[in-house]
Amino acid sequence: MDGSSASVPGLSRRSFASFVAVVCTVCVITYTINAHYDVSALDQGALITRLAKAQSDSDLLVWQDAFDQRAWLKERLLDPRADEQLLILSSSTLGGLSQAMFPRRAVLNGWLSAPTIEDFEASTVLLDHSPHKPPIVVLGIDAWFLNPVIDDQRWRSLTAEYIAYHRAEGEGVQVYAQKPLRWWATFKERLTFATLRETLLFVRRAHRASEPIRPWLVRATPEAYCSRISAEEYIRTAVGDYVSCPALRNPQAVVDSEATTYLSLNTHSMAEWRVVDRSRAARLEAAIEHIRNDGESVVVVAPPYHPITYAALRANPNTARNLDEVDRILGDVAHRTGAEYLNLRDPSDLGCVAEDFLDSHHTKASCGRKIAERIAAAADASAGSRQPR
Amino acid sequence: MLFNSFEFLLLFLPVVLGVALLLRGNVLLFWIALASCVFYAFAGHSWFLIPMGISTTLDFWVGGRIGASSNPRVRRAYLILSLTANLGLLAYFKYSGLIARTIESALNVVSPHAGNAAWVDLFRVVLPAGISFYTFQTISYVIDIYRGESPPERNFLKYLSFVAFFPHLVAGPLTRHHQLIPQLSRIAERGISPRWRAALILFAVGLAKKVLIADRVGNAIDPVIATIGTQGFVASWLVLLGYSVQIYFDFSGYSDMAIGLGRLFAIELPQNFNSPYQATSPSDFWARWHITLSRWLRDYLYIPLGGNRKGDMRTKVNLMITMVLGGLWHGANWTFAMWGLFHGLLLWGYHATSETWDVWPEWWRRVATYLLMTLAWVFFRAPTLSLAGRWFGGLAGLRGLGALEAVSPHMVLLILAAVVGSMTMRNVYQRDMSTLSLTQAGFVGAVAGVALVMMNYSSKFLYFQF
Numbered sequence: 001m002d003g004s005s006a007s008v009p010g011l012s013r014r015s016f017a018s019f020v021a022v023v024c025t026v027c028v029i030t031y032t033i034n035a036h037y038d039v040s041a042l043d044q045g046a047l048i049t050r051l052a053k054a055q056s057d058s059d060l061l062v063w064q065d066a067f068d069q070r071a072w073l074k075e076r077l078l079d080p081r082a083d084e085q086l087l088i089l090s091s092s093t094l095g096g097l098s099q100a101m102f103p104r105r106a107v108l109n110g111w112l113s114a115p116t117i118e119d120f121e122a123s124t125v126l127l128d129h130s131p132h133k134p135p136i137v138v139l140g141i142d143a144w145f146l147n148p149v150i151d152d153q154r155w156r157s158l159t160a161e162y163i164a165y166h167r168a169e170g171e172g173v174q175v176y177a178q179k180p181l182r183w184w185a186t187f188k189e190r191l192t193f194a195t196l197r198e199t200l201l202f203v204r205r206a207h208r209a210s211e212p213i214r215p216w217l218v219r220a221t222p223e224a225y226c227s228r229i230s231a232e233e234y235i236r237t238a239v240g241d242y243v244s245c246p247a248l249r250n251p252q253a254v255v256d257s258e259a260t261t262y263l264s265l266n267t268h269s270m271a272e273w274r275v276v277d278r279s280r281a282a283r284l285e286a287a288i289e290h291i292r293n294d295g296e297s298v299v300v301v302a303p304p305y306h307p308i309t310y311a312a313l314r315a316n317p318n319t320a321r322n323l324d325e326v327d328r329i330l331g332d333v334a335h336r337t338g339a340e341y342l343n344l345r346d347p348s349d350l351g352c353v354a355e356d357f358l359d360s361h362h363t364k365a366s367c368g369r370k371i372a373e374r375i376a377a378a379a380d381a382s383a384g385s386r387q388p389r
Numbered sequence: 390m391l392f393n394s395f396e397f398l399l400l401f402l403p404v405v406l407g408v409a410l411l412l413r414g415n416v417l418l419f420w421i422a423l424a425s426c427v428f429y430a431f432a433g434h435s436w437f438l439i440p441m442g443i444s445t446t447l448d449f450w451v452g453g454r455i456g457a458s459s460n461p462r463v464r465r466a467y468l469i470l471s472l473t474a475n476l477g478l479l480a481y482f483k484y485s486g487l488i489a490r491t492i493e494s495a496l497n498v499v500s501p502h503a504g505n506a507a508w509v510d511l512f513r514v515v516l517p518a519g520i521s522f523y524t525f526q527t528i529s530y531v532i533d534i535y536r537g538e539s540p541p542e543r544n545f546l547k548y549l550s551f552v553a554f555f556p557h558l559v560a561g562p563l564t565r566h567h568q569l570i571p572q573l574s575r576i577a578e579r580g581i582s583p584r585w586r587a588a589l590i591l592f593a594v595g596l597a598k599k600v601l602i603a604d605r606v607g608n609a610i611d612p613v614i615a616t617i618g619t620q621g622f623v624a625s626w627l628v629l630l631g632y633s634v635q636i637y638f639d640f641s642g643y644s645d646m647a648i649g650l651g652r653l654f655a656i657e658l659p660q661n662f663n664s665p666y667q668a669t670s671p672s673d674f675w676a677r678w679h680i681t682l683s684r685w686l687r688d689y690l691y692i693p694l695g696g697n698r699k700g701d702m703r704t705k706v707n708l709m710i711t712m713v714l715g716g717l718w719h720g721a722n723w724t725f726a727m728w729g730l731f732h733g734l735l736l737w738g739y740h741a742t743s744e745t746w747d748v749w750p751e752w753w754r755r756v757a758t759y760l761l762m763t764l765a766w767v768f769f770r771a772p773t774l775s776l777a778g779r780w781f782g783g784l785a786g787l788r789g790l791g792a793l794e795a796v797s798p799h800m801v802l803l804i805l806a807a808v809v810g811s812m813t814m815r816n817v818y819q820r821d822m823s824t825l826s827l828t829q830a831g832f833v834g835a836v837a838g839v840a841l842v843m844m845n846y847s848s849k850f851l852y853f854q855f
Contacts, residue, residue: 009823010586015830019590022831026838188395193843 027191034190037199037213042186044068044215045157049075051217060225060243061236063215064205065198066113070122070157072236073110077126084108084132086379088240089123090140091115093303093361094371098241101365101372105379108134109240114152117145117283121165122158124290136379137291138299141284142361143313143345144268146326148277153189156182169286205231244358255359259306262360263316273318276325281333288337297382298339299375300330304347304367309360340378344371390431392592392646393599393844401428406583406653413580418546418573421654425553429519432559437517440478445552447474448527449545452534456541464535471531479524482516487721519559521718523552525685530566532689539567547573556650560643562661563681572656581655587822588652590830593837594817595645600840602807603639606631609800614770618779621791625783627801632770633763634807637666640679645817660818666762666811669754670746671735674762686715705740709733719769724777728768735761759812 011019038044048071051061061072076082085105088094095111112119120139127133144150155162159182166175189195206213209230218225225235226245235243250258263270288298305313313319327343334341344350347357347367356367363371390397405424412420426438451471455464530551533539542548551569552558610631613624620628644661651658659681668674675683691711697704709730716729739746746754767784771777782788796804825833 009821010584010588011590011822011825011830013586015823015825015827016586016590018827019593019830019834019837022834023593023838023841026835027841030842188845191395191842192845193839194845196842 030193030196031190034192034195034199037203039065039198039202040189040195041066041068041154042157042189045071047214048072051215052076053079055217055238056219057238058221059217059219059238060222061215062218062225063234064209064211064231065202066234067215068157069112069236070119070154072240073112073123074126074158074161076108076110076240077123077130080131082108082130082132082134084134086136086138086375087127087134088138088140089115089120090138090301090303091142091145092242093142093363094138094140094301095240095242096244096358096363096365096368097372097375098237098365098368099239101369102376104376105136107239111140111240111242112154114154115145116150116152116155117280117287118155118162119158120284120287122155122161124287125161125164125168126158127291127294127296133294133296135295136297136299136382138301138375138379139284139288139339140301140303141330142268142303143323143326144270144273145284146277146280146329147269147273147322148275148280149269149272153185156185165287165290244362244364249358252355255306255357256308256354259308259354259357259360260312262306262309263312263319267360270313270319273322276322276329278329281329285333285337288333288339292337292339297379298334298337299378299382300334300339300341301371301375302327302330302341302343302345303361304344304350304352304363304371306357306360307347307352307354310346340382342374342378344374350374390428392643392650393596395844396431397428398841402650402653406581409581409654410583414577415544415546417580418544418550418577421573422546422549422553425550425555425558428555429553429558433518434515440482440517440520441523441553444475444478444524444527445549447471448531449542449548452531452541452548453543455531455534468531468535472528475524475528479520482514482520484717484721486514487723516721522561522563523558525563525682525689525718526565527552529685529689533566542566542570547577554651554656556647556654556656557658560640560647561679561681562644562647562659563685564658565685568659569656576655583655584652588649590649590822590833591652591817592646592649593833593840595642595647595649596844597836597840598638598642598645600843601836602803603635603637603642606800606804606807607635607639609796610635613795617771617783618776619788620780620783620795621788622783622786623793624791624795625780627796627804629763629767629780629784630808631796631800631804632766633666633759634804634811636766636769637662637811638807662816663818664811664814664816666759666808667755667813668758668762669751670743670758671732671739671761672743674758675732675736678762682715682718686711690714705737708736712736722772724768724771724774727774727777728765731765731768735765755812759808 010016034040035043044067048061048068052072052075055061061067077087083106086102086107088097088107088109088111090111092111092113095109097107097109099107101107110123127137156178159178163175163178203213220228222235222237222243222245226243226247229245229248232245232248235245237243249255261267266272288300291298304310313323323345327345331341331343333339347353350367350370352363352367352370356364358364390401392398401424405420409417409420409424429437429441448471451467455467458464458467530542530548534541542551547570548566550573551564551566554564554569554573557564610628613620613628614632617625617628641662648658648660661679661681663677663680665674665678668677691707694707694710695703696707699707712733713726713729716725716727716732719725719728749757764781764784767777767780768774771780783791
């Protein structure tokens with residue numbers, strides 16, 4: 001092989017055309033199916049907005065898969081009829097907090113699936129534009145939020161708000177790159193087998209259950225709807241909390257097993273967490289500052305872990321050090337911004353036991369009520385000292 | 390940036406190739422070098438460019454000085470400067486960690502706390518991807534000039550493009566200057582006319598090997614290998630066969646993709662694999678596996694050591710030195726040295742018994758060679774020598790038959806099919822692609838399409854670490 005190989009044999013012209021045509025066909029079919037069913041909820045914005053607008057107090061928004069939670073939150077925050085006194089922005093770890101747990105305040109639970117710092121930044125813009133700003137904003141900050149390995153693209157549903165936030169901060173070109181980046185992320189998501197596999201599983205599930213292939217509204221109480229389904233679904237009430245159907249929950253042994261393997265299975269990339277992301281913490285502080293400047297009170301909450309999981313995290317020198325550093329950073333951020341900080345990561349502080357958890361990091365209502373009591377107390381303290389900054 | 394990523398295939402490659410098609414002369418060479426540096430920076434860290442820049446610039450300058458001097462002592466001094474700098478960089482980035490760990494362990498034996506010295510941290514450095522490849526390429530360039538076998542390159546852009554040409558930069562094929570620089574001269578002069586039909590089919594075959602076979606098998610066997618010290622006979626053998634499939638399809642898939650990409654730029658990179666599992670002896674295996682490295686080691690290590698010209702004993706010693714250093718080239722771990730030693734012993738054994746071995750039926754020799762080469766992979770894959778020992782224990786049945794369900798049945802079928810296929814089927818370079826029918830080409834297209842949409846399941850190439 002001396003490099004003079006201009007006559008390397010290739011396909012004939014017709015075979016090459018056949019080869020290219022088939023490659024393109026596979027890609028087009030994959031993309032089309034994924035785009036049509038959109039199980040990644042990349043393009044559901046308009047539908048979810050419509051459903052959120054139409055959702056009455058007695059309606060549940062349901063789907064077999066995770067729908068676009070950001071579109072729901074956006075619509076509810078911009079709804080002129082809104083009159084909530086307390087807004088929860090967090091991951092699903094605080095998503096189970098319901099109106100019944102806050103007897104003295106109207107609540108909007110704006111939990112998001114896998115929120116990232118971009119979500120919080122974009123949410124500040126939503127709050128700016130909200131006709132009725134909730135006077136108390138609760139930010140649920142999971143430990144892994146400051147793990148730089150953790151990344152998620154779902155925030156791109158709020159790209160316009162994210163750009164507006166950073167434009168207001170005086171940032172330039174890189175902000176405008178977010179639009180093409182969103183398009184690119186969507187494109188890749190739809191051209192992959194991983195999505196196609198989820199799509200085909202979803203279609204089969206929906207077909208068997210004779211259920212719609214799009215999110216829809218159901219007029220029913222959570223209890224009544226739970227009695228009609230045979231597998232867990234994503235159920236969001238008008239207040240925003242998710243519904244976990246008791247009959248469909250895992251047995252306690254499974255829950256404890258999940259809690260035990262949380263770290264060893266590297267859930268939330270906890271086992272590979274090397275450093276705490278201080279730049280992300282600084283961005284969180286700026287977002288809190290932004291909310292505080294509008295005169296709202298902020299309560300930063302570190303949600304609890306299942307006791308077994310928490311013990312495992314504390315027993316591991318690396319995660320214990322990171323947890324301590326995260327808590328110190330969040331405490332400092334709260335102190336500097338005038339926010340309240342509730343560190344509820346240790347379940348024993350709340351009096352929550354293993355039976356109070358759905359898995360390693362999601363609580364049942366029994367523990368949720370205790371979290372809500374602590375939040376309400378912190379909100380009272382914060383509201384007493386509330387003033388625009 | 391990986392070849393098997395949408396960013397590379399749908400953004401980087403079309404832009405780089407599209408612009409390159411419009412250019413000629415030094416502008417084209419500059420564009421190729423620039424694109425290669427961008428590719429390399431995205432392959433890991435942007436600081437990876439610094440050692441590559443030092444190595445490239447120094448060797449270009451040294452090559453020029455050697456070429457310009459007729460004084461043997463001066464020429465020798467420049468050669469030593471180049472070798473010291475290149476091997477020094479390689480030693481620091483690749484081997485200092487191993488040496489530090491070894492010293493640390495030794496000190497710990499003497500005193501439990503003596504090894505926890507701060508100086509050890511100085512040697513915990515990230516290995517720049519591809520450093521082993523480009524270092525060997527630039528060393529061979531300088532040595533060839535020193536030997537008077539080729540003149541120094543006067544055009545730095547051409548030289549930089551030779552070193553950094555992105556299809557072969559990170560994991561080969563290890564390309565010599567006389568293979569690449571004349572082709573770069575040609576495209577600089579005449580422009581690029583891509584060999585689309587020869588390029589894309591080869592790239593597709595490589596992608597399918599990587600994504601549909603190597604990664605699938607790798608995902609199935611990695612968890613078992615993580616507990617190989619406790620596995621029984623069946624699992625030990627299954628994952629070993631699986632690893633022989635994974636390493637071959639991963640690396641040869643990468644090489645196919647690299648050669649295919651080269652063809653898009655009208656550059657023919659050297660073939661790196663020739664059905665190595667069809668080899669009929671250990672010696673034949675090394676003529677088929679990682680061909681470009683084997684030839685480099687032969688030309689720049691084995692022959693300079695004396696090759697087979699200094700008697701039987703010295704030949705064997707040279708062989709062992711070459712194979713052990715070749716093993717260590719793959720990684721900073723004594724397991725790689727042992728892998729090289731094992732291969733050296735196999736070659737030694739083969740040469741001692743070749744008269745008997747070579748009269749066996751071809752099939753026996755092929756199967757025996759495959760099994761011997763596969764046993765050697767234990768050292769290549771095991772993280773420590775002690776675990777390699779335990780793996781051999783499992784292979785010998787010392788822990789009983791063990792669980793049969795360690796690897797799923799369909800994965801067992803895939804592994805066995807891949808082993809049989811790689812031992813019997815003609816490879817893509819032996820086939821006349823121009824005779825593929827519409828249906829056959831369509832089938833290859835379907836496989837390539839599936840590989841394309843499964844890319845996000847893919848991992849890095851195993852040879853990136855070497």
